[in-house]
Amino acid sequence: MPTILVTGGAGFIGSNFIRYWRREHPSWEIIAYDKLTYAGNKSNLHDLEGQPNFTFVQGDICNREELEPWLAKSDIVVNFAAETHVDRSLLSSGDFVRTDVLGVHTIMECAREHRTGLIVHISTDEVYGPILDGSADEDEPLNPSSPYAASKAGGDLLALAYAKSFRVPVIITRCCNNFGPYQHPEKLIPLMITNALLDLPLPVYGDGRQVREWIFVEDHCRALDFLIEHGTPGGVYNIGTGCERQNIEVVQMILQLLGKPESLIRFVADRPAHDRRYSVNWEKLRKLGWQPKHDFESALAQTVAWYRENEWWWRQIRESEEFKRYYEANYAWRLRNESA
Ligand code: NAD
């Protein structure tokens, strides 16, 4: 039975990918390997627990001894494991460098030694930095702004170097902003949905006119499956949709879907070095034959409905001491200054 190892499998995109892979490739064994940081949550995989040919392993990608046996027995590795939140990287960045750079190094070293099959390393469009005009293709110079993006760029370049130097068969993907079920409530869309459901202020950074390119998480999973089949090892692939929205537009749409008033919106102090716009050129992927299926408006409505129906899931996170500490550090001063 072929085996796929999904590192970071208890996070947002990783858990959606596992569910997707299970549905599309039921004859595969799936190993979810995750450290279970504050962002990892076993309840993201609640429906898979106890199922045949599914194994959850709690482990750190930086720990070679822990990781190696799982990687050695796998035919494909998809690496989602990372510290992923820009605002947290601005509060403290040690774990970002550790996991997003050294963790990738550990995976590459194991892969080099064991001559594993394909490795898909999930990078991000944030490595290109702000794109004020046009769209970044895969040859755009990397120009990261935050410690998160810089750490991702480091991991991305290390993976590419292992492909060139040691012929490790790795594909790098750089996707735009994802949204959908099981996204941690610290990220824009789930934060705004859950704050609105709780009648709390919605903190919009700066003037709210920053632009992000959005993809429904299931389309990202489909793109990864497509690249596993059609991508060339050593290649870099942007994954995008062309669906660009200003943050304020997204927030207003959420309020409308929930029937909540715009008076909940608060414009607060901006994120330092806040990238004004991201936009990827994904012609390379389009030419291979992939395109997104979901349009933003209906996927956002579906996502809002999911959060409304799955309060059990987000409440346990929002009520944790960890989340409360983070919320206080990132938002309390912003909201205080705003109301002053
Ligand atoms: P997430 O924060 O929801 O999940 C990350 C997961 O990695 C968590 O389950 C966490 O426990 C795990 N993890 C962290 N450190 C680990 C370690 N040392 N060892 C093992 N597991 C560890 O993130 P996400 O949004 O699902 O992002 C997944 C990947 O996709 C990341 O690499 C991110 O950079 C990339 N990405 C995300 C987006 C987005 O919009 N969310 C867009 C493009 C790329």
Ligand code: DAU
């Ligand atoms: O572009 C891909 C990246 O998208 C991924 O690599 C990251 O892992 C992922 O977190 C995401 O990064 P962003 O910084 O774009 O996402 P976030 O949800 O944190 O913010 C989206 C936009 O909304 C951004 O312009 C900042 C703004 N924002 C965010 C929060 C949390 C606000 O205005 N207020 C907020 O409270």
